[in-house]
Amino acid sequence: MLVRPKDGILDPQGQAVESSLRQLGFAVAxxxxxxxxxxxxxxxxxxxxxxxxERMCEQLLANPLIERFHVEIAVPAPGEAExxxxx
Amino acid sequence: xSRVDPRIAxxxxxxxxxxxxxxWALAALGADPVPVWHGDPRLPDVAAVVLPGGFSYxxxxxxxxxxxxxxxxxxxxxxxxxxxxVLGICNGFQVLCEAKLLPxxxxxxxxxxxxxxxxxxxxxxxxxxxxxxxDSGQTLTIPVKxxxxxxxxxxxxxxxxxARGQVVFxxxxxxxxxxxxxxxxxxxxxRGNVMGLMPHPEHAVDPLLGSGDGALxxxxxxxxxRHRELAAA
Numbered sequence: 001m002l003v004r005p006k007d008g009i010l011d012p013q014g015q016a017v018e019s020s021l022r023q024l025g026f027a028v029a030x031x032x033x034x035x036x037x038x039x040x041x042x043x044x045x046x047x048x049x050x051x052x053x054e055r056m057c058e059q060l061l062a063n064p065l066i067e068r069f070h071v072e073i074a075v076p077a078p079g080e081a082e083x084x085x086x087x
Numbered sequence: 088x089s090r091v092d093p094r095i096a097x098x099x100x101x102x103x104x105x106x107x108x109x110x111w112a113l114a115a116l117g118a119d120p121v122p123v124w125h126g127d128p129r130l131p132d133v134a135a136v137v138l139p140g141g142f143s144y145x146x147x148x149x150x151x152x153x154x155x156x157x158x159x160x161x162x163x164x165x166x167x168x169x170x171x172x173v174l175g176i177c178n179g180f181q182v183l184c185e186a187k188l189l190p191x192x193x194x195x196x197x198x199x200x201x202x203x204x205x206x207x208x209x210x211x212x213x214x215x216x217x218x219x220x221x222d223s224g225q226t227l228t229i230p231v232k233x234x235x236x237x238x239x240x241x242x243x244x245x246x247x248x249x250a251r252g253q254v255v256f257x258x259x260x261x262x263x264x265x266x267x268x269x270x271x272x273x274x275x276x277x278r279g280n281v282m283g284l285m286p287h288p289e290h291a292v293d294p295l296l297g298s299g300d301g302a303l304x305x306x307x308x309x310x311x312x313r314h315r316e317l318a319a320a
């Protein structure tokens with residue numbers, strides 16, 4: 001799952017990254033810095049896994065006052081690399 | 088016969104580092120501080136609770152985000168729900184916000200730098216259990232030391248806090264060390280019995296160390312606790 005600062009919320013970390021990228025000569029309009037949390041979840045279906053992760057986000061992983069979150073589910077298949085089934 | 092010194096719990100989380108200073112200051116001001124481990128599901132018989140400064144659980148995820156699930160926090164929530172005075176200092180403030188016992192959230196300082204210096208804060212609300220010894224508009228010199236002290240609340244919540252007089256401390260003009268919205272340095276809940284502030288009153292109880300102004304805050308709490316014990320006796 002991805003946690004990002006909400007739009008309009010001051011993100012000093014993003015501003016620092018933005019100004020560093022500009023110093024390197026990259027044309028960057030804006031940078032926002034969030035966080036990725038990879039979770040292994042046992043669930044009967046991708047939808048059940050998503051529901052569980054959303055509850056985790058609401059209760060701990062994100063603070064809804066300042067952050068929004070986005071959940072991506074990947075189902076590992078036997079002999080296959082993990083692949084996202086939903087974005 | 089009632090006890091002379093009111094008992095005040097000082098909760099210790101893994102990563103707390105100001106609990107000893109808080110206990111020392113409370114004792115110097117006439118209280119009987121009682122250390123309480125975060126894993127204890129109950130509070131001892133106390134008249135007030137202090138959540139001290141530090142870096143509970145390494146500040147992982149967000150400061151206070153993990154500490155709020157500590158077993159003792161259920162007891163702190165019940166204590167506050169029953170009207171008991173709870174004071175959160177620095178990390179304690181962050182924990183109270185994450186626990187939703189106080190509105191808003193403390194974010195990384197706008198400068199991204201850790202700040203450690205004396206700041207002047209103005210008393211906006213002397214009518215609380217934590218500021219009864221202060222005068223309205225009085226300026227106190229109290230040190231801050233934090234990396235995540237930027238108070239934020241959505242505009243509607245902030246307007247409500249202002250309207251209800253829940254902003255207890257504000258950084259004096261030109262002093263805001265962290266980018267806090269409306270220069271907020273400390274807030275109290277709607278009921279008036281739970282307060283958090285970023286400055287450290289426990290580090291300012293002796294003029295020898297630069298300022299004794301923090302004693303006004305802690306002495307107010309000790310007095311509140313004493314009254315509660317006498318009323319309960």
